[in-house]
Structures are given as C-alpha cells and as structure tokens.
Amino acid sequence: MDDPWMECMDHCIAVTQEAGKMIREALQKDISIKQKSSPVDLVTETDQKVENLIISSIREKYPTHSFIGEESVAAGAPSILTDDPTWIIDPIDGTTNFVHRFPFVSVSIGFTVNKEIEFGIVYSCIEDKMYTARKGKGAFCNGVPIKVSGQKDISQSLVLTEMGFKPDPKIFRAMMANMESILTIPVHGIRAPGSAAVNMCLVASGAADAYYHIGIHCWDMAGGAAIIREAGGVIMDITGGPFDLMSRRLITASSEDIAKQLAQKIQPFPCGRDDTEN
Secondary structure, eight states, rough: EEEEEEEHHHHHHHHHHHHHHHHHHHSSSOEEEEEETTTTOOOEHHHHHHHHHHHHHHHOOOOTTTEEHHHHHHTTTOOOOOSSSSEEEEETTTTHHHHTTSSSSSSEEEEEEEEEEEEEEEETTTTEEEEEEETTTEEEEEEOOOOOOOOOOOGEEEEEEEOOSSSSHHHHHHHHHHHHHHHHHOEEEEEEOOOHHHHHHHHTTTTTTTEEEEEEOHHHHHHHHHHHHHTOEEEEEETSSSSTTSSEEHHHHHHHHHHHHHHHOOOOOOOTTTTTTT
C-alpha cells in the first residue's frame, strides 16, 4: 500500500460522522451538565459517550494503537505522547457551545506516528462541515480543497482567540492585556467562536487570518494542526519558536509575517504542559 495510514484516516472519517450524528441528536434533548475543574469547565454525558464510541470503534480495528482522549485524561489516564501510532481525541470541542446550543461544536481527531501528525479530522457537526487533511495531500472541507487567505498585513487581519474565566487574577490580566495589545495594532477585530478546532479550520479556509491561544490542550490542537499546515498556513509556539503539540499554546496564521507579529505582541503566561503532571 502506498499510504499505510490512509485506511486509518478513512475509518476516522466514518466514526467521526457517526459521532457528529450522536451530538446532533443529543442537542434535541435535555443536556446533563457536570463541572470538572471549575464552574466554567464543563462536561456532559454526551462528551463521554462520544469519546467511548470513537475509542471503542478504533480500538476494535487497531488494537495495538494508543489513545489520548480528553475525557479519558480527565478520568485519570496519562497524557504522554510516544512514538506509537496515537489517536488524539476531543469528542466535543466546544462543550460550552454545545451546552448553550451555540453552533460551533466539533469532533476533533489527530493521528500521530513517531510524534508527528499524519492526518487530522475536524467535523463541525452542527454546520455539517467535515475538514480533513493528510500530510502532503492537502486540506479539504466536505471534499473541496481549502487554503489560507495568504494575508500578510496584520492590520488587515481578523484574529481569533478564546477568553474565559481565569481564577488567577495575574493570568486574567495578562490574557486581557494580550487582547488589548493586538487590538491596538490595530487589526480588523478579534473573534471567539468557542471551539479551538473550528478556529483553526476557519484560518485554514481563509475566513480568518490568525488564531492564538494559551491554555488549550493537545486534543484541541492535533486535528486542526494538520489542516492548517496542509492549507498552506503557519503554526508556531506563542513565542515564535517551533510548534509543540504538548505545550498547550499556539499561534496559527495565514502567513509567517502575521504569525511573527503576533508573537511579538503576546506576553506568555504559565499554562503547564499536557505531558507533565501539574
């Protein structure tokens, strides 16, 4: 076989479609909500059911593969990336959106081998947009090729991020100061759709020109990282260095010019790593 992982990708697309159907059906019912680390860190029964569906389906077909899943990690599973073929899964990226029925809710899956992302799938299931990317093969939305805007002038850019409650007032002030620093460049505006994976796909498809975030997780980033790269975009660390999937922070952009300008404006704050105990 020319591409040993293409069969894995095809299976991933099929199970992601099934997961998206489960999420859409759940939106028609009462949603049972639980808190994780704080009153704004939410999980639902659907998050857990969707992750179980995805992992059980993949494990049946590929029993030797490894998994990093958001809800599995929340339940105590390790979050260590090895050289093994590994599925990195966010069953509902945008749980708060899901709870409020705000229409940016996605299933995000990235597949790594030797710690390198081989393919990524992001299914924005309320919009019914299936974003896919295979290393070296391009990025697509519902089978149609996508590419970044190519914008190089940050003052002509629309920037995405996410904001929310931070219990440490220093971190909260740093988050708000970063937004002020970027808005006063100036840029056309900042938007916060509420799903990291969707944000990355919006940059990949040219609907926004950049996205930055400190404090997310590898399952938020893995699927979208493949799509950004294959759409011709740039992905790097918040400081301007190389992107690190386990670092919990990133900048993605339509061009290196914009990414580097954002890196100069953003002041990092502590967020830990996914592969160490915090």
